[in-house]
Amino acid sequence: MFKFLGTPPPLPRWAEVLLLPLINLFVAFLACALVIAAIGEKPVEVLWTLFQGPFLFPGNMGYTLYYTTNFIFTGLAVAVAFHAKMFNIGGEGQATLGGLGVGLLVMALGGSLPMILMVPLIVLSSAAFGAAWALVPGYLQAYRGSHIVITTIMFNFIAAAIMVSLLSGPMMQPGQMSPQTAPFPGNAILYKTHDVLHWLGIGKVAESPMNLSFFIAILALIGVWLLIWRTRLGYQIRAVGHNPEAAHYAGINVPRVVMLTMAISGALAGMMALNEVAGAQQRVILNFSGNYGFVGIAVALIGRNHPIGIFLASLLFGALYQGGTEIDFNYQSITREMVVLIQGLIILFSGALYYMFNPWLARLLYLVLPRKSSPEGAVS
Amino acid sequence: MTETVGPVGQAAGAQSAPGLALELEKISKSFGPVRANRDIDLAVEAGTIHGIIGENGAGKSTLMKILYGMQGADTGRMLIGGQAVDIRSSADAIAKGIGMVHQHFMLVPTFSVLENVMLGTEGGALLAEGRAATRKLLAEFAEHYGMKVDPDARVGDLPVGIRQRVEIIKALKGGAKILILDEPTGVLTPQETEGLFDILRVLKADGVTILLITHKLDEIMAITDRVSIMRRGEMVGHRDTKDTNPQELAELMVGRKVLLQVDHSPAEPKETRLSVSGLGARSQAGYKVLEDISFELRSGEILGVAGVSGNGQSELMEILSGMRPVGEGHFEVLGHRVDNRKPKDPAAMRDIGLGHIPEDRHHHGLILNFQVQENAILGYHNGEVAGAGLLMDRAKIYQHSKRLIEDFDVRNGRATVLAKHLSGGNQQKVVIAREVDAEPKVLIVGQPTRGVDVGAIEFIHKQLIALRDRGCAVLLISVELEEIMSLSDRIIVMNAGRLVGEVARGQADENELGLMMGGGRARPKVPAAQAAASGGESHV
Numbered sequence: 001m002f003k004f005l006g007t008p009p010p011l012p013r014w015a016e017v018l019l020l021p022l023i024n025l026f027v028a029f030l031a032c033a034l035v036i037a038a039i040g041e042k043p044v045e046v047l048w049t050l051f052q053g054p055f056l057f058p059g060n061m062g063y064t065l066y067y068t069t070n071f072i073f074t075g076l077a078v079a080v081a082f083h084a085k086m087f088n089i090g091g092e093g094q095a096t097l098g099g100l101g102v103g104l105l106v107m108a109l110g111g112s113l114p115m116i117l118m119v120p121l122i123v124l125s126s127a128a129f130g131a132a133w134a135l136v137p138g139y140l141q142a143y144r145g146s147h148i149v150i151t152t153i154m155f156n157f158i159a160a161a162i163m164v165s166l167l168s169g170p171m172m173q174p175g176q177m178s179p180q181t182a183p184f185p186g187n188a189i190l191y192k193t194h195d196v197l198h199w200l201g202i203g204k205v206a207e208s209p210m211n212l213s214f215f216i217a218i219l220a221l222i223g224v225w226l227l228i229w230r231t232r233l234g235y236q237i238r239a240v241g242h243n244p245e246a247a248h249y250a251g252i253n254v255p256r257v258v259m260l261t262m263a264i265s266g267a268l269a270g271m272m273a274l275n276e277v278a279g280a281q282q283r284v285i286l287n288f289s290g291n292y293g294f295v296g297i298a299v300a301l302i303g304r305n306h307p308i309g310i311f312l313a314s315l316l317f318g319a320l321y322q323g324g325t326e327i328d329f330n331y332q333s334i335t336r337e338m339v340v341l342i343q344g345l346i347i348l349f350s351g352a353l354y355y356m357f358n359p360w361l362a363r364l365l366y367l368v369l370p371r372k373s374s375p376e377g378a379v380s
Numbered sequence: 381m382t383e384t385v386g387p388v389g390q391a392a393g394a395q396s397a398p399g400l401a402l403e404l405e406k407i408s409k410s411f412g413p414v415r416a417n418r419d420i421d422l423a424v425e426a427g428t429i430h431g432i433i434g435e436n437g438a439g440k441s442t443l444m445k446i447l448y449g450m451q452g453a454d455t456g457r458m459l460i461g462g463q464a465v466d467i468r469s470s471a472d473a474i475a476k477g478i479g480m481v482h483q484h485f486m487l488v489p490t491f492s493v494l495e496n497v498m499l500g501t502e503g504g505a506l507l508a509e510g511r512a513a514t515r516k517l518l519a520e521f522a523e524h525y526g527m528k529v530d531p532d533a534r535v536g537d538l539p540v541g542i543r544q545r546v547e548i549i550k551a552l553k554g555g556a557k558i559l560i561l562d563e564p565t566g567v568l569t570p571q572e573t574e575g576l577f578d579i580l581r582v583l584k585a586d587g588v589t590i591l592l593i594t595h596k597l598d599e600i601m602a603i604t605d606r607v608s609i610m611r612r613g614e615m616v617g618h619r620d621t622k623d624t625n626p627q628e629l630a631e632l633m634v635g636r637k638v639l640l641q642v643d644h645s646p647a648e649p650k651e652t653r654l655s656v657s658g659l660g661a662r663s664q665a666g667y668k669v670l671e672d673i674s675f676e677l678r679s680g681e682i683l684g685v686a687g688v689s690g691n692g693q694s695e696l697m698e699i700l701s702g703m704r705p706v707g708e709g710h711f712e713v714l715g716h717r718v719d720n721r722k723p724k725d726p727a728a729m730r731d732i733g734l735g736h737i738p739e740d741r742h743h744h745g746l747i748l749n750f751q752v753q754e755n756a757i758l759g760y761h762n763g764e765v766a767g768a769g770l771l772m773d774r775a776k777i778y779q780h781s782k783r784l785i786e787d788f789d790v791r792n793g794r795a796t797v798l799a800k801h802l803s804g805g806n807q808q809k810v811v812i813a814r815e816v817d818a819e820p821k822v823l824i825v826g827q828p829t830r831g832v833d834v835g836a837i838e839f840i841h842k843q844l845i846a847l848r849d850r851g852c853a854v855l856l857i858s859v860e861l862e863e864i865m866s867l868s869d870r871i872i873v874m875n876a877g878r879l880v881g882e883v884a885r886g887q888a889d890e891n892e893l894g895l896m897m898g899g900g901r902a903r904p905k906v907p908a909a910q911a912a913a914s915g916g917e918s919h920v
Contacts, residue, residue: 230771235754235761242749249703249736249744250759251727 062208074296098270130270684868739826
């Protein structure tokens with residue numbers, strides 16, 4: 001009697017980090033297969049395309065990494081805030097403002113500065129504008145008690161409205177009817193990767209929007225890892241996240257840490273504009289943030305707020321975006337909405353339902369794995 | 381009423397010895413690799429008070445959760461009144477006549493007593509019927525057991541002793557014949573504890589079987605008929621209370637000889653390090669929680685602050701440690717004046733040499749999801765121990781925590797284990813180690829041994845006295861009178877946010893202190909008007 005009631009045994013760490021996500025992905029693809037079969041296509045073939053599309057089709061890898069870059073920035077933004085237990089839903093707005101920062105800087109300085117000065121300024125400007133946009137909700141949360149989720153969502157709308165009015169007004173390219181700025185001068189852009197590789201004499205690489213901001217994103221991954229786990233500020237951020245009262249007891253200025261965390265989070269989201277504005281479009285266009293800010297939440301969730309996880313999750317989402325385009329293109333019966341559904345299923349299983357298989361897997365492993373002899377003593 | 385809480389025994393079947401209300405056979409429960417309960421056997425006679433005693437982490441709480449259906453056992457059998465039962469939820473337990481009073485009250489503070497007692501038995505869609513029945517029930521309890529409670533009082537306004545009474549009524553209302561009390565006296569004054577025991581005796585006379593879980597030896601001796609001792613997840617003995625003594629019980633609990641009283645040499649107080657004058661504070665709602673507190677604390681002495689939990693001690697500690705701004709008045713610590721125009725935050729306080737062992741290690745003292753080594757630098761993370769560079773010095777932090785773990789005997793403590801995976805006593809040792817090792821000039825200590833087992837209490841007390849002997853000024857705030865009396869060189873007593881008296885070591889008598897804590901009577905030292913005022917606000 002009493003067999004297996006109550007709490008399951010804890011899951012070994014390797015299983016939680018590796019096995020569980022793989023099982024989740026597998027189940028997600030299974031669900032996708034059912035959907036694909038239901039509309040009369042061959043599931044294996046379509047899913048194979050979904051995999052081939054981003055990685056194997058010639059010239060597509062650049063596109064995949066271009067999408068990945070966006071997800072790294074917005075995923076990191078959500079993750080940093082989450083380490084202080086704040087849900088920054090405002091990545092979209094912060095990215096928009098980051099783009100505005102780049103646009104204003106380039107319009108102000110034009111071609112006057114050499115690239116070696118201009119590019120760092122562009123990076124700083126995108127980060128500063130994103131940070132400033134996140135700081136206001138951060139301040140309201142820290143000192144006025146307004147909930148960060150509500151305020152960041154509101155700030156997304158405000159950011160979008162500002163962008164529309166500026167791009168259809170003062171920032172619009174003279175003599176044009178579309179809401180976008182004039183193309184940036186050549187000193188104020190991040191070079192496309194295929195161009196750089198070409199100049200370096202490394203073979204023929206297919207053209208893609210992938211640009212140098214991908215490498216800035218990689219640096220950001222490393223930077224966030226250092227920040228969270230190696231610096232005093234990171235220690236304070238995690239302390240505030242786990243237990244704000246204990247942080248207060250420890251002499252940590254909790255409101256200040258909340259503000260700083262939001263600033264860093266916003267800066268990372270703002271830097272997404274490097275990829276889209278300074279790299280891919282080389283001008284500010286309307287809605288360049290393309291919901292990447294929101295998908296960043298799913299990226300952080302699946303990546304367990306860890307830079308390595310976020311990189312892998314970003315790659316997954318980059319692949320889904322590119323693979324989705326490929327399916328859309330190759331199959332008459334699979335529409336754009338169908339692709340979104342497939343992507344949604346994968347987010348559902350590997351994000352929202354992350355721990356669904358946890359109890360079963362834990363019990364299975366507990367039965368199967370050899371056990372270390374139980375230590376003397378007990379915990380209540 | 382008599383039929384709801386009537387004599388037990390009618391359910392006693394033929395399979396078991398007559399008169400046993402509850403039997404457990406070979407109950408085991410594991411959490412992953414940890415075996416919290418191992419082959420527990422227990423037989424409780426009907427109509428008796430049965431104590432279960434053990435250190436923290438001995439598995440008492442797990443056993444009670446199994447009994448009450450909050451957790452399932454892995455193996456084993458449970459019999460109630462001789463019949464095997466399968467209890468899978470607390471609803472099952474209640475249906476089988478088991479009631480439980482939890483350590484932390486399960487009451488809705490904004491509801492009235494009546495509404496709280498009615499909860500779960502509201503009856504139909506309209507409340508009138510349920511209300512009437514509950515009002516009748518409360519009257520019967522008052523008449524039958526002397527458990528008088530105002531049905532319309534808001535629970536949040538009641539003193540803890542009365543709240544506990546409401547909990548007991550809730551547990552018994554369904555006709556429970558077995559009542560489990562989990563550490564019921566932790567928050568009570570000695571007088572309130574005596575009141576509780578009176579109620580338990582009446583219940584016992586009425587045939588209710590009572591299981592009392594505690595780690596306090598004197599309570600076991602005072603009220604139980606029989607006692608079972610747990611250690612490390614196992615039952616290590618059962619004794620008739622009249623045939624045992626506290627020393628034997630302590631040894632069974634800990635598994636070795638224990639000093640119940642620490643050596644305490646006379647204090648040699650030197651210069652004043654903390655002087656508090658006219659300190660006052662208000663709660664968020666605007667009530668006065670601290671009023672006109674003045675005292676001095678000198679190097680080389682332990683000043684004990686006695687009082688029932690919730691009488692302003694927490695606020696006093698928070699103000700002195702910098703966690704809460706000063707309301708009125710001021711205090712001077714190590715030559716720095718602090719008032720509401722010149723506040724100091726906890727970091728600044730630590731910088732000048734004031735350490736703080738907070739009363740609640742889970743909320744303040746530790747970050748449970750941090751590793752032990754990260755907790756070992758909490759509050760000192762900007763200082764030397766974490767390294768001087770831009771990045772934290774991981775090797776240094778690791779070495780520091782390893783040394784603390786060894787010096788302070790944190791059992792099963794590895795530097796990288798999460799604090800939440802340590803037992804309560806070992807968690808507390810981490811906090812004590814961190815604060816004592818910083819060699820503070822003034823140390824504010826709150827409830828240093830709450831929920832800590834006998835062996836660790838001995839160790840912690842020795843550390844505090846050693847710190848005093850090195851010249852530290854120690855302010856000890858505790859609701860455990862025994863602890864205050866055995867450690868302090870002087871004792872001040874708080875009631876309703878005020879100081880109501882001061883007693884020197886050796887002149888303290890438990891009953892007198894208890895009365896002062898309850899606001900009943902004050903020592904001559906306190907002005908008569910103040911004593912009368914605090915007496916008027918008393919709840920006891």
